[in-house]
Amino acid sequence: MEPVTSQESALDGQSGTLEVSVWRGTSQGGDYQRFEVPALENQTILDVVSWIQHYADATLTYRFACRVGMCGSCAMMVNGQPRWTCRTHVKKVLKAGKVQIGPLRNLPVIKDLVADMDPFFDKWVTAGGAHAPSATRDDPIPPVDPQDAIRVEASAGIECINCSICYAACDTVAGNPDYLGPAALQRAWTLLNDAKHDAPHQILDAVSGVGGCHNCHSMGSCTVFCPNDLDPMSAIAGLKRETAKSFFRRRK
């Protein structure tokens, strides 16, 4: 028989409550506030946050939309690690009946659990993430072979839900606020490999500046924490390869 873990003893009906610390405040200041939340057999972190807002403190601010891991809006720090809270089961993260929930790292905090996503999305644009079509609606649609090697590279990153978990996990962003971050660079790599994108050189220029892909230390937190099992670290490595090649090509 497996040893009884701390979360099982918290959920077996004896203690019946979870000890939850939730960040209250903004970037200017605040503190963790303790709540006691009923422990249920099936419960996500988002359920816990919602319970607190419904039954304990209606002024708690948090963000969510779809509840099924599609929209990317409910990401928070759970016990110091970034997670999509709607798909994170309490049992998975509970430590001795306790859990700490805070706003996403590396972003300004608007209030409580709501991070300001503007820097994150601004960097998508800075990294050349806006699609530039290579044809008009009057042109025939060029076929795309899903098995094509370049298309496979592009397809690897298209399931990004913009949750900013990789951005919160990235220690390079923490030390270098100008760094574009894994999500924006993965978007740039996706577009660079998209046959229907018309501005590949603009992307290479956009990711070669002082905050560009060359700041990545390949620590891999982005790939480890991505809830959709994407691999931004390899996408960034691809950008480094292509910019290095273009460095020599353009000097010829």
Added chain:
Amino acid sequence: MLDLRLYMLQRITALIMAPLTLGHIAVMIYAVQGGLSAEEILGRTQGSVFWFSFYGSFVLAVATHAAIGLRVIAHEMIGLTGRALTGFTWGTGLLLLAMGTQALIAVTWPAGMT
């Protein structure tokens, strides 16, 4: 704090350092095996254009490579930016270059001219 130019400079200097380091270690082991004294080694390196170029290019590569690497650490760990960061990068590079050049001259400059 690394743009493409600094990134490439750091990678290229790493490529230069790698074979030179291996060559340095190989010659060191060879020299020890043969029981060469310091005077005998200096007798071979001083006045040699080959060893001057060998260690000269190593000193240049180290000064460039290390200055860029320390620049990143200084920015991410201490928060240096702007002119302070540029000054730190150049200062580190020039200090390493000066120290390396001093050693280079001691080992490869023709005897009696230092």
